[in-house]
Amino acid sequence: MERRTIGAGALAVGAVGLGCMPMSWAYSGSRQRGDESLRAVHGALDLGVTLLDTADMYGPFTNELLLGRVLRQRRAEAFVSTKVGLLVGEQHIVANGRPGYVRRACDASLRRLQTDVIDLYQLHRADPEVPVEETWGAMAELVRAGKVRALGLCAVGARGGRRSGAHLHDATLRQLRRVQQVFPVTAVQAELSVWSPEALESLLPWCAARGVGFLAAMPLGNGFLTGTLTPGEGFEPDDLRARHPRFTAEMMAANQPIVAGLRRVAARRGDGVTAAQVALAWVLAQGRHVVPVPGAKQGRWVAENAGSVDVRLTAEDLRELGGLPAAQGSWD
Numbered sequence: 001m002e003r004r005t006i007g008a009g010a011l012a013v014g015a016v017g018l019g020c021m022p023m024s025w026a027y028s029g030s031r032q033r034g035d036e037s038l039r040a041v042h043g044a045l046d047l048g049v050t051l052l053d054t055a056d057m058y059g060p061f062t063n064e065l066l067l068g069r070v071l072r073q074r075r076a077e078a079f080v081s082t083k084v085g086l087l088v089g090e091q092h093i094v095a096n097g098r099p100g101y102v103r104r105a106c107d108a109s110l111r112r113l114q115t116d117v118i119d120l121y122q123l124h125r126a127d128p129e130v131p132v133e134e135t136w137g138a139m140a141e142l143v144r145a146g147k148v149r150a151l152g153l154c155a156v157g158a159r160g161g162r163r164s165g166a167h168l169h170d171a172t173l174r175q176l177r178r179v180q181q182v183f184p185v186t187a188v189q190a191e192l193s194v195w196s197p198e199a200l201e202s203l204l205p206w207c208a209a210r211g212v213g214f215l216a217a218m219p220l221g222n223g224f225l226t227g228t229l230t231p232g233e234g235f236e237p238d239d240l241r242a243r244h245p246r247f248t249a250e251m252m253a254a255n256q257p258i259v260a261g262l263r264r265v266a267a268r269r270g271d272g273v274t275a276a277q278v279a280l281a282w283v284l285a286q287g288r289h290v291v292p293v294p295g296a297k298q299g300r301w302v303a304e305n306a307g308s309v310d311v312r313l314t315a316e317d318l319r320e321l322g323g324l325p326a327a328q329g330s331w332d
Ligand SMILES: NC(=O)c1ccc[n+]([C@@H]2O[C@H](COP(=O)([O-])OP(=O)(O)OC[C@H]3O[C@@H](n4cnc5c(N)ncnc54)[C@H](OP(=O)(O)O)[C@@H]3O)[C@@H](O)[C@H]2O)c1
Pocket: 018, 019, 020, 021, 022, 026, 027, 053, 054, 124, 154, 155, 157, 189, 190, 216, 217, 218, 219, 220, 221, 222, 223, 224, 226, 228, 276, 277, 293, 294, 295, 296, 297, 298, 300, 301, 302, 304, 305
């Protein structure tokens, strides 16, 4: 597996990471199986997919516990990336950026992950009640204490980012400028995919100019860009796509030309290349500081996604993908 470095501290990881969220959170709960997920994580490490992205809120907590079962055997092979700052309640998710909470949450993550150091500790969302400098300062203390190697910031999500009518990443850029005054940012995590390319405008260039790594979340468009989802089939009630504006039967049908474009490029490559691999190759082509973290709970997807590093898109492929219609359906 090709290696990429994230951040000025030159942390090296496999060019494709693994988003562990679907193993315990967000998608079709009835298909989440611990043993299959454990095999998928082991399979990832076998293939050189070293960056394992999780969060304390996935599950909540069970995703980190699952990873801990692998890390206690294979810690040296993995790059552990987790998140702090969001708490799951009965019906809602709340931010908590108080320094005391951050310190306790980090110790709890270390215990669940069965490790004594987290490679990348990311602020999941800033707490509107706490100046972000205070939260970030507490995270910086964790680096000084040797519990964390580097810090990352997750972008304000699409719902929050678009509400103001401003550019999607304006609020994230403001936060980045503030936290950089306190302690260096090693990586930014934000959505980036063929159907959500907004980060290319300002966030990706901001990172590139400062030697900050970029973890591309949702690089497969929550599964849509793989072409394996059927419009109108519906989702389980606990699946976030059941309420996502791009996943109504109507919008999924309207966005099929995007999948068709990915399939066209894949067919041109031959060798069994898939739409999912082309979608990931497009993300990989956006800069050497970019590491996609496709989510998957099945080993076969992990292997297929790892194979995207070998799909080198030509200038013609990139032009064709860049010219695909914009996605329909948004949180606006
Ligand atoms: N910072 C944040 O706020 C934030 C937000 C969202 C996500 N993330 C991170 O980003 C990661 C990736 O995002 P995501 O999981 O939401 O979306 P994604 O990577 O765009 O898509 C994941 C979905 O695609 C399916 N899939 C994966 N590979 C496939 C393949 N080769 N063929 C067919 N289907 C495939 C998975 O199916 P199965 O479930 O069946 O395996 C899963 O349902 C997450 O795991 C998480 O670590 C971060």
